[in-house]
Amino acid sequence: MAEMTLISATGGALPAVRVNRHWIDGQMTAASDNGLTERVSPAHGVVVSHSARGTAEDAAAAVQAARRAFDDGRWSRLAARERAAVLLRVADLIGDQVNEMALIETLETGKPISQARGEIAGAADLWRHAAALARTVEGDSLNGLGPDILATVLKEPIGVVSIITPWNFPFWILSQKLPFALAAGCTCVVKPSEFTPSTTAMLGALLEKAGLPQGVVNIVLGHGHPVGSTMTTHPMVDMITFTGSTAVGKLISHTAADRLKKVALELGGKNPQVIFPDADLDSAADAVVFGTYFNAGQCCNAGSRIIVHADIAQDFVARLVALTQQVTFGDPLDPATQVGAIVTPEHLARIDASVQAAQAAGARIALGGGLLQVPGLGQQFYRPTIVTDVAPDMAIARDEVFGPVLTVLTFETFEQALSLCNDAEYGLSAGIWSSDVHTCLAFARGVQAGTVWTNTWMDGFPELAFGGVKQSGQGREIGRYGLEEFFEIKSVVMRIGRTRTNWVRPR
Ligand code: NDP
Numbered sequence: 001m002a003e004m005t006l007i008s009a010t011g012g013a014l015p016a017v018r019v020n021r022h023w024i025d026g027q028m029t030a031a032s033d034n035g036l037t038e039r040v041s042p043a044h045g046v047v048v049s050h051s052a053r054g055t056a057e058d059a060a061a062a063v064q065a066a067r068r069a070f071d072d073g074r075w076s077r078l079a080a081r082e083r084a085a086v087l088l089r090v091a092d093l094i095g096d097q098v099n100e101m102a103l104i105e106t107l108e109t110g111k112p113i114s115q116a117r118g119e120i121a122g123a124a125d126l127w128r129h130a131a132a133l134a135r136t137v138e139g140d141s142l143n144g145l146g147p148d149i150l151a152t153v154l155k156e157p158i159g160v161v162s163i164i165t166p167w168n169f170p171f172w173i174l175s176q177k178l179p180f181a182l183a184a185g186c187t188c189v190v191k192p193s194e195f196t197p198s199t200t201a202m203l204g205a206l207l208e209k210a211g212l213p214q215g216v217v218n219i220v221l222g223h224g225h226p227v228g229s230t231m232t233t234h235p236m237v238d239m240i241t242f243t244g245s246t247a248v249g250k251l252i253s254h255t256a257a258d259r260l261k262k263v264a265l266e267l268g269g270k271n272p273q274v275i276f277p278d279a280d281l282d283s284a285a286d287a288v289v290f291g292t293y294f295n296a297g298q299c300c301n302a303g304s305r306i307i308v309h310a311d312i313a314q315d316f317v318a319r320l321v322a323l324t325q326q327v328t329f330g331d332p333l334d335p336a337t338q339v340g341a342i343v344t345p346e347h348l349a350r351i352d353a354s355v356q357a358a359q360a361a362g363a364r365i366a367l368g369g370g371l372l373q374v375p376g377l378g379q380q381f382y383r384p385t386i387v388t389d390v391a392p393d394m395a396i397a398r399d400e401v402f403g404p405v406l407t408v409l410t411f412e413t414f415e416q417a418l419s420l421c422n423d424a425e426y427g428l429s430a431g432i433w434s435s436d437v438h439t440c441l442a443f444a445r446g447v448q449a450g451t452v453w454t455n456t457w458m459d460g461f462p463e464l465a466f467g468g469v470k471q472s473g474q475g476r477e478i479g480r481y482g483l484e485e486f487f488e489i490k491s492v493v494m495r496i497g498r499t500r501t502n503w504v505r506p507r
Pocket of ligand 1: 168246251
Protein backbone atom coordinates (compact mmCIF):
# COMPACT_ATOMS: atom_id res chain seq x y z
CA MET A 1 0.00 0.00 0.00
CA ALA A 2 1.16 3.58 -0.73
CA GLU A 3 2.70 5.36 2.27
CA MET A 4 -0.24 7.77 2.27
CA THR A 5 -3.26 9.01 0.32
CA LEU A 6 -2.64 12.41 -1.25
CA ILE A 7 -5.07 14.83 -2.91
CA SER A 8 -3.35 17.20 -5.35
CA ALA A 9 -4.20 20.85 -5.93
CA THR A 10 -7.73 21.30 -7.25
CA GLY A 11 -6.55 24.18 -9.42
CA GLY A 12 -9.80 26.09 -8.86
CA ALA A 13 -9.90 29.93 -8.92
CA LEU A 14 -9.58 31.55 -5.50
CA PRO A 15 -11.88 34.41 -4.44
CA ALA A 16 -10.82 38.08 -4.45
CA VAL A 17 -8.73 39.24 -1.48
CA ARG A 18 -11.02 40.02 1.47
CA VAL A 19 -10.69 43.31 3.33
CA ASN A 20 -11.52 43.26 7.06
CA ARG A 21 -12.06 46.25 9.30
CA HIS A 22 -12.74 46.67 13.01
CA TRP A 23 -16.35 46.90 14.16
CA ILE A 24 -16.40 49.35 17.05
CA ASP A 25 -19.54 50.93 18.49
CA GLY A 26 -21.50 49.77 15.46
CA GLN A 27 -19.06 51.30 12.92
CA MET A 28 -16.70 49.54 10.53
CA THR A 29 -13.37 51.33 10.92
CA ALA A 30 -9.79 51.13 9.75
CA ALA A 31 -6.92 51.00 12.25
CA SER A 32 -6.21 54.40 13.80
CA ASP A 33 -2.83 54.43 12.03
CA ASN A 34 -4.26 52.74 8.90
CA GLY A 35 -2.03 49.71 9.52
CA LEU A 36 -2.87 46.41 7.87
CA THR A 37 -1.98 42.75 8.35
CA GLU A 38 -1.91 40.35 5.44
CA ARG A 39 -2.88 36.68 5.56
CA VAL A 40 -1.44 34.22 3.09
CA SER A 41 -3.22 30.89 2.64
CA PRO A 42 -1.09 28.16 4.26
CA ALA A 43 -1.99 25.67 1.54
CA HIS A 44 -2.05 27.85 -1.57
CA GLY A 45 0.56 30.51 -0.80
CA VAL A 46 -1.63 33.39 -2.03
CA VAL A 47 -2.91 36.45 -0.15
CA VAL A 48 -6.47 35.84 1.06
CA SER A 49 -7.15 38.81 3.35
CA HIS A 50 -6.00 42.23 4.45
CA SER A 51 -7.13 43.28 7.92
CA ALA A 52 -6.94 46.36 10.10
CA ARG A 53 -3.89 46.04 12.35
CA GLY A 54 -5.34 47.34 15.60
CA THR A 55 -3.59 49.81 17.86
CA ALA A 56 -3.88 50.23 21.63
CA GLU A 57 -6.16 53.21 20.89
CA ASP A 58 -8.48 51.04 18.78
CA ALA A 59 -8.68 48.44 21.53
CA ALA A 60 -9.34 51.11 24.17
CA ALA A 61 -12.11 52.65 22.01
CA ALA A 62 -13.71 49.20 21.74
CA VAL A 63 -13.53 48.65 25.50
CA GLN A 64 -15.06 52.08 26.17
CA ALA A 65 -17.91 51.38 23.74
CA ALA A 66 -18.59 48.06 25.45
CA ARG A 67 -18.51 49.76 28.86
CA ARG A 68 -21.05 52.41 27.79
CA ALA A 69 -23.28 49.76 26.26
CA PHE A 70 -23.17 47.72 29.44
CA ASP A 71 -23.70 50.56 31.87
CA ASP A 72 -26.73 52.08 30.14
CA GLY A 73 -28.47 48.68 30.14
CA ARG A 74 -29.29 48.65 26.41
CA TRP A 75 -28.52 44.92 26.44
CA SER A 76 -28.00 43.84 30.05
CA ARG A 77 -31.44 45.04 31.12
CA LEU A 78 -33.37 43.73 28.10
CA ALA A 79 -35.82 40.93 28.82
CA ALA A 80 -34.10 37.58 28.27
CA ARG A 81 -36.61 36.68 25.55
CA GLU A 82 -35.51 39.73 23.55
CA ARG A 83 -31.84 38.80 23.92
CA ALA A 84 -32.69 35.23 22.90
CA ALA A 85 -34.54 36.49 19.81
CA VAL A 86 -31.42 38.36 18.63
CA LEU A 87 -29.20 35.31 19.22
CA LEU A 88 -31.59 33.11 17.24
CA ARG A 89 -31.55 35.58 14.34
CA VAL A 90 -27.73 35.51 14.42
CA ALA A 91 -27.84 31.68 14.28
CA ASP A 92 -30.07 31.82 11.19
CA LEU A 93 -27.81 34.38 9.51
CA ILE A 94 -24.74 32.23 10.19
CA GLY A 95 -26.66 29.28 8.72
CA ASP A 96 -27.30 31.33 5.55
CA GLN A 97 -23.58 32.09 5.19
CA VAL A 98 -22.06 28.68 5.86
CA ASN A 99 -20.45 28.34 2.44
CA GLU A 100 -18.96 31.86 2.30
CA MET A 101 -17.65 31.65 5.87
CA ALA A 102 -16.31 28.12 5.42
CA LEU A 103 -14.39 29.09 2.29
CA ILE A 104 -12.52 31.96 3.93
CA GLU A 105 -11.95 29.86 7.08
CA THR A 106 -10.38 27.17 4.91
CA LEU A 107 -8.18 29.63 3.08
CA GLU A 108 -6.94 31.28 6.27
CA THR A 109 -6.46 28.16 8.40
CA GLY A 110 -5.57 25.51 5.83
CA LYS A 111 -8.28 23.19 7.18
CA PRO A 112 -10.40 21.03 4.82
CA ILE A 113 -13.49 22.71 3.38
CA SER A 114 -15.84 19.89 4.44
CA GLN A 115 -14.64 20.27 8.01
CA ALA A 116 -14.95 24.08 7.88
CA ARG A 117 -18.56 23.79 6.66
CA GLY A 118 -19.33 21.46 9.56
CA GLU A 119 -17.75 23.86 12.04
CA ILE A 120 -19.65 26.94 10.84
CA ALA A 121 -22.97 25.05 10.79
CA GLY A 122 -22.19 23.60 14.23
CA ALA A 123 -21.33 27.06 15.52
CA ALA A 124 -24.82 28.26 14.53
CA ASP A 125 -26.16 25.55 16.82
CA LEU A 126 -24.08 26.94 19.70
CA TRP A 127 -25.80 30.31 19.18
CA ARG A 128 -29.17 28.53 19.25
CA HIS A 129 -28.35 26.73 22.45
CA ALA A 130 -27.15 29.94 24.11
CA ALA A 131 -30.45 31.58 23.08
CA ALA A 132 -32.38 28.76 24.72
CA LEU A 133 -30.31 29.02 27.90
CA ALA A 134 -30.83 32.79 28.12
CA ARG A 135 -34.45 32.16 29.06
CA THR A 136 -33.70 29.60 31.75
CA VAL A 137 -31.66 31.79 34.08
CA GLU A 138 -32.91 31.58 37.63
CA GLY A 139 -31.46 32.47 40.98
CA ASP A 140 -32.34 30.93 44.34
CA SER A 141 -34.78 31.86 47.04
CA LEU A 142 -34.05 30.97 50.63
CA ASN A 143 -37.21 30.60 52.65
CA GLY A 144 -35.76 28.75 55.63
CA LEU A 145 -33.61 31.40 57.27
CA GLY A 146 -36.16 32.22 59.99
CA PRO A 147 -39.72 33.51 60.17
CA ASP A 148 -38.71 37.12 59.57
CA ILE A 149 -36.17 36.69 56.76
CA LEU A 150 -36.50 36.01 53.07
CA ALA A 151 -33.36 35.95 50.90
CA THR A 152 -32.81 35.63 47.20
CA VAL A 153 -29.72 35.06 45.12
CA LEU A 154 -29.67 37.02 41.88
CA LYS A 155 -27.50 36.24 38.87
CA GLU A 156 -26.31 39.38 37.14
CA PRO A 157 -24.12 39.76 34.04
CA ILE A 158 -20.50 40.24 35.04
CA GLY A 159 -20.04 43.29 32.76
CA VAL A 160 -17.55 43.89 29.95
CA VAL A 161 -15.89 40.70 28.72
CA SER A 162 -12.74 40.54 26.59
CA ILE A 163 -12.75 37.51 24.31
CA ILE A 164 -9.42 36.45 22.75
CA THR A 165 -9.42 33.51 20.36
CA PRO A 166 -6.80 31.45 18.48
CA TRP A 167 -6.38 30.29 14.88
CA ASN A 168 -7.18 26.59 15.05
CA PHE A 169 -11.01 26.79 15.20
CA PRO A 170 -11.58 30.54 14.75
CA PHE A 171 -15.36 30.70 14.43
CA TRP A 172 -16.15 27.65 16.53
CA ILE A 173 -14.14 28.84 19.53
CA LEU A 174 -15.63 32.32 19.22
CA SER A 175 -19.06 30.70 19.32
CA GLN A 176 -18.15 28.73 22.44
CA LYS A 177 -17.80 32.06 24.21
CA LEU A 178 -19.60 35.03 22.64
CA PRO A 179 -23.26 33.85 22.49
CA PHE A 180 -23.07 32.63 26.08
CA ALA A 181 -21.64 35.96 27.27
CA LEU A 182 -24.42 37.74 25.35
CA ALA A 183 -27.08 35.39 26.71
CA ALA A 184 -25.97 36.39 30.21
CA GLY A 185 -26.34 40.08 29.32
CA CYS A 186 -22.65 40.99 29.06
CA THR A 187 -21.11 43.29 26.48
CA CYS A 188 -17.95 42.20 24.70
CA VAL A 189 -14.73 43.09 22.95
CA VAL A 190 -13.47 40.36 20.63
CA LYS A 191 -10.03 39.79 19.14
CA PRO A 192 -9.46 36.91 16.73
CA SER A 193 -5.99 35.59 15.90
CA GLU A 194 -4.15 37.82 13.43
CA PHE A 195 -3.85 34.71 11.22
CA THR A 196 -7.59 34.02 10.99
CA PRO A 197 -9.57 37.25 11.37
CA SER A 198 -12.11 36.99 8.54
CA THR A 199 -14.99 34.93 9.93
CA THR A 200 -14.95 36.97 13.16
CA ALA A 201 -14.97 40.18 11.10
CA MET A 202 -17.85 38.80 9.00
CA LEU A 203 -19.84 38.21 12.16
CA GLY A 204 -20.00 41.97 12.82
CA ALA A 205 -22.30 42.49 9.83
CA LEU A 206 -24.48 39.57 10.91
CA LEU A 207 -24.84 40.93 14.45
CA GLU A 208 -25.90 44.29 13.06
CA LYS A 209 -28.44 42.67 10.73
CA ALA A 210 -29.81 40.62 13.62
CA GLY A 211 -30.57 43.83 15.52
CA LEU A 212 -27.89 43.70 18.21
CA PRO A 213 -27.67 47.22 19.70
CA GLN A 214 -24.49 49.02 18.74
CA GLY A 215 -21.55 48.79 21.11
CA VAL A 216 -22.70 45.51 22.64
CA VAL A 217 -20.10 43.58 20.63
CA ASN A 218 -16.95 45.26 19.39
CA ILE A 219 -14.45 43.48 17.17
CA VAL A 220 -10.83 44.60 17.07
CA LEU A 221 -8.40 42.95 14.67
CA GLY A 222 -4.65 42.74 15.07
CA HIS A 223 -1.87 41.31 17.20
CA GLY A 224 -1.74 39.97 20.75
CA HIS A 225 0.25 43.06 21.53
CA PRO A 226 -1.03 45.79 21.60
CA VAL A 227 -4.66 44.73 20.99
CA GLY A 228 -4.87 41.64 23.24
CA SER A 229 -2.74 43.19 25.95
CA THR A 230 -4.94 46.33 26.05
CA MET A 231 -8.03 44.14 26.26
CA THR A 232 -6.61 42.30 29.26
CA THR A 233 -5.25 45.27 31.20
CA HIS A 234 -7.86 47.96 30.58
CA PRO A 235 -9.55 48.97 33.85
CA MET A 236 -13.01 48.98 32.26
CA VAL A 237 -12.85 45.24 31.52
CA ASP A 238 -14.43 42.91 34.11
CA MET A 239 -13.59 39.50 32.69
CA ILE A 240 -11.28 37.90 30.16
CA THR A 241 -11.97 34.64 28.39
CA PHE A 242 -9.02 33.32 26.43
CA THR A 243 -8.21 30.25 24.35
CA GLY A 244 -4.64 29.68 23.24
CA SER A 245 -1.23 28.74 24.56
CA THR A 246 -0.52 28.00 28.20
CA ALA A 247 2.24 30.63 28.16
CA VAL A 248 -0.07 33.47 27.09
CA GLY A 249 -2.82 32.15 29.37
CA LYS A 250 -0.48 32.44 32.37
CA LEU A 251 0.60 35.91 31.31
CA ILE A 252 -3.03 37.03 31.11
CA SER A 253 -3.74 35.49 34.49
CA HIS A 254 -0.83 37.43 36.04
CA THR A 255 -1.80 40.77 34.54
CA ALA A 256 -5.49 40.28 35.36
CA ALA A 257 -4.58 39.60 38.98
CA ASP A 258 -3.49 43.22 39.37
CA ARG A 259 -7.10 44.33 39.10
CA LEU A 260 -8.67 41.02 40.16
CA LYS A 261 -10.47 40.61 36.86
CA LYS A 262 -12.13 37.24 36.42
CA VAL A 263 -10.23 35.01 33.98
CA ALA A 264 -11.46 31.93 32.12
CA LEU A 265 -8.75 30.01 30.26
CA GLU A 266 -8.91 27.18 27.75
CA LEU A 267 -5.31 26.15 27.11
CA GLY A 268 -3.45 23.14 25.85
CA GLY A 269 -3.66 19.42 26.37
CA LYS A 270 -1.65 16.22 26.00
CA ASN A 271 -4.66 14.02 26.05
CA PRO A 272 -4.25 10.31 26.78
CA GLN A 273 -6.35 7.45 25.41
CA VAL A 274 -5.90 4.09 27.12
CA ILE A 275 -6.54 0.98 25.03
CA PHE A 276 -7.27 -2.32 26.78
CA PRO A 277 -7.09 -5.66 24.97
CA ASP A 278 -10.83 -6.30 25.48
CA ALA A 279 -11.79 -3.13 23.55
CA ASP A 280 -13.44 -3.02 20.14
CA LEU A 281 -10.07 -2.44 18.52
CA ASP A 282 -11.47 -1.46 15.11
CA SER A 283 -13.41 1.41 16.65
CA ALA A 284 -10.50 2.33 18.93
CA ALA A 285 -8.02 2.47 16.03
CA ASP A 286 -10.38 4.59 13.93
CA ALA A 287 -10.94 7.01 16.82
CA VAL A 288 -7.21 7.27 17.53
CA VAL A 289 -6.53 8.10 13.88
CA PHE A 290 -9.35 10.68 13.94
CA GLY A 291 -8.15 12.15 17.25
CA THR A 292 -4.58 12.46 15.95
CA TYR A 293 -5.08 13.89 12.47
CA PHE A 294 -8.31 15.90 12.76
CA ASN A 295 -7.42 19.56 12.03
CA ALA A 296 -3.88 18.32 11.31
CA GLY A 297 -3.54 17.70 15.03
CA GLN A 298 -3.77 21.45 15.72
CA CYS A 299 -6.39 20.79 18.28
CA CYS A 300 -6.33 21.22 22.07
CA ASN A 301 -8.42 18.04 22.30
CA ALA A 302 -6.15 15.96 20.06
CA GLY A 303 -5.89 12.41 21.39
CA SER A 304 -2.22 12.46 20.64
CA ARG A 305 -0.88 10.30 23.49
CA ILE A 306 -2.09 6.71 23.42
CA ILE A 307 -1.32 4.26 26.18
CA VAL A 308 -1.76 0.74 24.80
CA HIS A 309 -1.67 -2.56 26.68
CA ALA A 310 1.72 -4.17 26.01
CA ASP A 311 0.10 -7.42 24.79
CA ILE A 312 -1.56 -5.70 21.84
CA ALA A 313 0.74 -2.73 21.27
CA GLN A 314 2.57 -4.08 18.23
CA ASP A 315 -0.61 -5.19 16.42
CA PHE A 316 -2.44 -2.01 17.34
CA VAL A 317 0.33 0.21 15.97
CA ALA A 318 0.28 -1.85 12.74
CA ARG A 319 -3.47 -1.20 12.50
CA LEU A 320 -2.91 2.53 13.06
CA VAL A 321 -0.26 2.68 10.35
CA ALA A 322 -2.54 0.90 7.85
CA LEU A 323 -5.50 3.15 8.67
CA THR A 324 -3.43 6.33 8.55
CA GLN A 325 -2.32 5.43 5.04
CA GLN A 326 -5.97 5.71 3.96
CA VAL A 327 -6.55 9.19 5.42
CA THR A 328 -6.69 11.78 2.64
CA PHE A 329 -4.11 14.57 3.04
CA GLY A 330 -3.94 17.43 0.57
CA ASP A 331 -5.70 20.42 -0.95
CA PRO A 332 -8.12 21.77 1.67
CA LEU A 333 -10.45 22.98 -1.10
CA ASP A 334 -11.19 19.44 -2.27
CA PRO A 335 -14.29 18.17 -0.41
CA ALA A 336 -12.68 14.72 -0.15
CA THR A 337 -9.67 16.02 1.80
CA GLN A 338 -9.59 15.06 5.49
CA VAL A 339 -6.34 16.75 6.56
CA GLY A 340 -5.00 20.03 5.22
CA ALA A 341 -2.10 22.39 5.82
CA ILE A 342 -0.25 23.63 8.92
CA VAL A 343 -1.11 27.16 9.99
CA THR A 344 2.28 28.88 9.63
CA PRO A 345 5.82 27.96 8.53
CA GLU A 346 7.00 28.70 12.10
CA HIS A 347 4.51 26.25 13.56
CA LEU A 348 5.48 23.64 10.95
CA ALA A 349 9.11 24.01 12.02
CA ARG A 350 8.10 23.56 15.70
CA ILE A 351 6.27 20.32 14.89
CA ASP A 352 9.22 18.97 12.96
CA ALA A 353 11.64 19.96 15.73
CA SER A 354 9.55 18.00 18.28
CA VAL A 355 9.65 14.87 16.11
CA GLN A 356 13.37 15.19 15.47
CA ALA A 357 14.05 15.70 19.18
CA ALA A 358 12.05 12.55 19.96
CA GLN A 359 14.13 10.58 17.46
CA ALA A 360 17.34 11.96 18.94
CA ALA A 361 16.12 10.94 22.41
CA GLY A 362 15.72 7.30 21.27
CA ALA A 363 12.10 7.10 20.06
CA ARG A 364 11.29 5.27 16.80
CA ILE A 365 9.35 6.82 13.94
CA ALA A 366 6.92 4.07 12.90
CA LEU A 367 5.39 6.27 10.20
CA GLY A 368 6.00 9.65 8.60
CA GLY A 369 8.18 12.33 10.15
CA GLY A 370 9.11 15.36 8.06
CA LEU A 371 7.49 17.86 5.73
CA LEU A 372 4.99 16.75 3.11
CA GLN A 373 4.91 17.93 -0.49
CA VAL A 374 1.38 17.93 -1.89
CA PRO A 375 1.45 17.99 -5.72
CA GLY A 376 0.63 21.48 -7.00
CA LEU A 377 0.74 23.11 -3.55
CA GLY A 378 3.37 24.56 -1.26
CA GLN A 379 5.30 22.70 1.41
CA GLN A 380 3.30 23.82 4.44
CA PHE A 381 2.08 20.30 5.19
CA TYR A 382 3.34 17.69 7.66
CA ARG A 383 3.42 13.94 7.15
CA PRO A 384 1.14 11.87 9.38
CA THR A 385 3.54 10.66 12.02
CA ILE A 386 3.51 7.86 14.59
CA VAL A 387 6.22 7.80 17.24
CA THR A 388 6.82 4.59 19.24
CA ASP A 389 9.36 3.37 21.80
CA VAL A 390 8.58 6.47 23.81
CA ALA A 391 9.60 6.81 27.45
CA PRO A 392 7.19 8.73 29.71
CA ASP A 393 9.78 11.39 30.52
CA MET A 394 10.54 12.29 26.88
CA ALA A 395 9.36 15.72 25.73
CA ILE A 396 7.24 14.11 22.99
CA ALA A 397 5.24 12.29 25.70
CA ARG A 398 4.72 15.41 27.83
CA ASP A 399 4.58 18.52 25.64
CA GLU A 400 1.81 19.52 23.28
CA VAL A 401 3.04 19.09 19.67
CA PHE A 402 -0.10 20.54 18.04
CA GLY A 403 0.53 18.70 14.80
CA PRO A 404 -0.35 15.37 13.11
CA VAL A 405 1.88 13.38 15.44
CA LEU A 406 0.88 10.42 17.59
CA THR A 407 2.90 9.27 20.59
CA VAL A 408 2.59 5.64 21.71
CA LEU A 409 3.27 4.48 25.28
CA THR A 410 2.51 1.03 26.74
CA PHE A 411 1.18 -0.31 30.06
CA GLU A 412 0.57 -3.60 31.82
CA THR A 413 -1.82 -2.84 34.69
CA PHE A 414 -4.79 -0.52 35.13
CA GLU A 415 -2.97 1.36 37.90
CA GLN A 416 0.05 1.88 35.68
CA ALA A 417 -2.15 3.20 32.84
CA LEU A 418 -3.94 5.62 35.15
CA SER A 419 -0.71 6.84 36.64
CA LEU A 420 0.74 7.47 33.14
CA CYS A 421 -2.40 9.46 32.26
CA ASN A 422 -2.19 11.60 35.37
CA ASP A 423 1.56 12.10 35.19
CA ALA A 424 1.04 15.21 33.04
CA GLU A 425 0.93 18.96 33.48
CA TYR A 426 -2.25 19.07 31.43
CA GLY A 427 -5.73 17.76 32.15
CA LEU A 428 -8.05 18.68 29.30
CA SER A 429 -9.51 15.36 28.18
CA ALA A 430 -8.85 11.64 28.48
CA GLY A 431 -10.29 8.47 27.01
CA ILE A 432 -10.55 4.77 27.64
CA TRP A 433 -11.30 1.86 25.33
CA SER A 434 -12.55 -1.31 27.05
CA SER A 435 -15.67 -3.47 26.91
CA ASP A 436 -15.64 -3.79 30.72
CA VAL A 437 -17.91 -1.15 32.21
CA HIS A 438 -16.16 -1.42 35.59
CA THR A 439 -12.79 -0.60 34.02
CA CYS A 440 -14.36 2.38 32.23
CA LEU A 441 -16.04 3.71 35.37
CA ALA A 442 -12.94 3.33 37.53
CA PHE A 443 -10.98 5.20 34.86
CA ALA A 444 -13.56 7.98 34.54
CA ARG A 445 -13.42 8.56 38.29
CA GLY A 446 -9.65 8.35 38.62
CA VAL A 447 -8.37 10.31 35.67
CA GLN A 448 -7.57 14.01 36.03
CA ALA A 449 -9.36 15.68 33.11
CA GLY A 450 -12.20 18.05 32.33
CA THR A 451 -13.78 15.57 29.89
CA VAL A 452 -13.58 11.78 29.87
CA TRP A 453 -14.62 9.75 26.85
CA THR A 454 -15.30 6.05 27.20
CA ASN A 455 -15.30 4.07 23.94
CA THR A 456 -15.45 7.26 21.89
CA TRP A 457 -13.31 10.34 21.25
CA MET A 458 -14.08 14.03 20.79
CA ASP A 459 -17.85 13.69 20.91
CA GLY A 460 -19.06 17.11 22.07
CA PHE A 461 -22.46 18.73 22.46
CA PRO A 462 -23.63 22.31 23.09
CA GLU A 463 -25.27 21.01 26.28
CA LEU A 464 -22.03 19.65 27.80
CA ALA A 465 -19.44 21.73 29.65
CA PHE A 466 -15.97 21.94 28.14
CA GLY A 467 -12.73 22.90 29.87
CA GLY A 468 -9.70 21.55 31.65
CA VAL A 469 -7.99 21.00 34.97
CA LYS A 470 -4.34 21.57 35.96
CA GLN A 471 -2.48 23.59 33.30
CA SER A 472 -5.20 23.04 30.69
CA GLY A 473 -7.08 26.00 32.08
CA GLN A 474 -9.79 27.17 34.39
CA GLY A 475 -13.51 27.74 34.01
CA ARG A 476 -15.91 26.01 31.66
CA GLU A 477 -17.40 26.83 28.29
CA ILE A 478 -20.67 25.85 26.58
CA GLY A 479 -23.81 24.53 28.18
CA ARG A 480 -25.26 25.68 31.48
CA TYR A 481 -21.87 25.84 33.22
CA GLY A 482 -20.46 27.87 30.35
CA LEU A 483 -23.24 30.42 30.78
CA GLU A 484 -22.72 30.54 34.55
CA GLU A 485 -19.14 31.83 34.04
CA PHE A 486 -20.56 35.15 32.85
CA PHE A 487 -22.58 35.87 35.99
CA GLU A 488 -21.90 37.64 39.25
CA ILE A 489 -23.87 36.38 42.21
CA LYS A 490 -25.70 38.89 44.36
CA SER A 491 -27.34 37.91 47.66
CA VAL A 492 -30.38 39.97 48.66
CA VAL A 493 -31.54 39.66 52.27
CA MET A 494 -34.98 41.01 53.21
CA ARG A 495 -36.30 41.36 56.73
CA ILE A 496 -40.03 41.02 57.12
CA GLY A 497 -41.42 43.43 59.70
CA ARG A 498 -39.40 45.26 62.35
CA THR A 499 -38.17 42.16 64.17
CA ARG A 500 -34.45 42.88 64.45
CA THR A 501 -33.21 43.74 67.91
CA ASN A 502 -31.34 47.04 67.76
CA TRP A 503 -27.56 46.76 68.04
CA VAL A 504 -27.29 50.07 69.89
CA ARG A 505 -28.75 49.71 73.35
CA PRO A 506 -30.42 52.89 74.66
CA ARG A 507 -28.62 54.25 77.76
P1 NDP B 1 -1.17 32.28 21.41
O1 NDP B 1 -1.54 31.88 22.77
O2 NDP B 1 0.01 33.14 21.21
O3 NDP B 1 -2.39 33.03 20.67
C1 NDP B 1 -3.75 32.92 21.01
C2 NDP B 1 -4.42 34.29 20.96
O4 NDP B 1 -3.87 35.12 21.98
C3 NDP B 1 -4.19 35.05 19.66
O5 NDP B 1 -5.34 35.81 19.35
C4 NDP B 1 -3.02 35.94 20.01
O6 NDP B 1 -2.88 37.07 19.17
C5 NDP B 1 -3.38 36.34 21.41
N1 NDP B 1 -2.26 36.85 22.22
C6 NDP B 1 -0.94 36.64 22.05
N2 NDP B 1 -0.22 37.31 22.99
C7 NDP B 1 -1.11 37.96 23.77
C8 NDP B 1 -1.02 38.84 24.90
N3 NDP B 1 0.16 39.17 25.43
N4 NDP B 1 -2.15 39.31 25.45
C9 NDP B 1 -3.35 38.99 24.94
N5 NDP B 1 -3.51 38.20 23.86
C10 NDP B 1 -2.42 37.67 23.28
O7 NDP B 1 -1.04 30.94 20.58
P2 NDP B 1 -0.17 30.70 19.26
O8 NDP B 1 -1.00 31.10 18.12
O9 NDP B 1 1.17 31.33 19.33
O10 NDP B 1 0.01 29.12 19.31
C11 NDP B 1 1.09 28.59 20.07
C12 NDP B 1 0.71 27.31 20.77
O11 NDP B 1 -0.44 27.52 21.59
C13 NDP B 1 0.28 26.19 19.84
O12 NDP B 1 1.37 25.51 19.33
C14 NDP B 1 -0.55 25.35 20.77
O13 NDP B 1 0.30 24.52 21.54
C15 NDP B 1 -1.22 26.36 21.68
N6 NDP B 1 -2.57 26.69 21.24
C16 NDP B 1 -3.60 26.15 21.90
C17 NDP B 1 -4.89 26.39 21.47
C18 NDP B 1 -6.07 25.78 22.13
O14 NDP B 1 -7.06 25.51 21.45
N7 NDP B 1 -6.04 25.60 23.43
C19 NDP B 1 -5.17 27.19 20.29
C20 NDP B 1 -4.00 27.76 19.67
C21 NDP B 1 -2.77 27.51 20.15
P3 NDP B 1 -2.02 37.03 17.80
O15 NDP B 1 -1.52 35.65 17.57
O16 NDP B 1 -2.99 37.48 16.79
O17 NDP B 1 -0.89 37.99 17.95
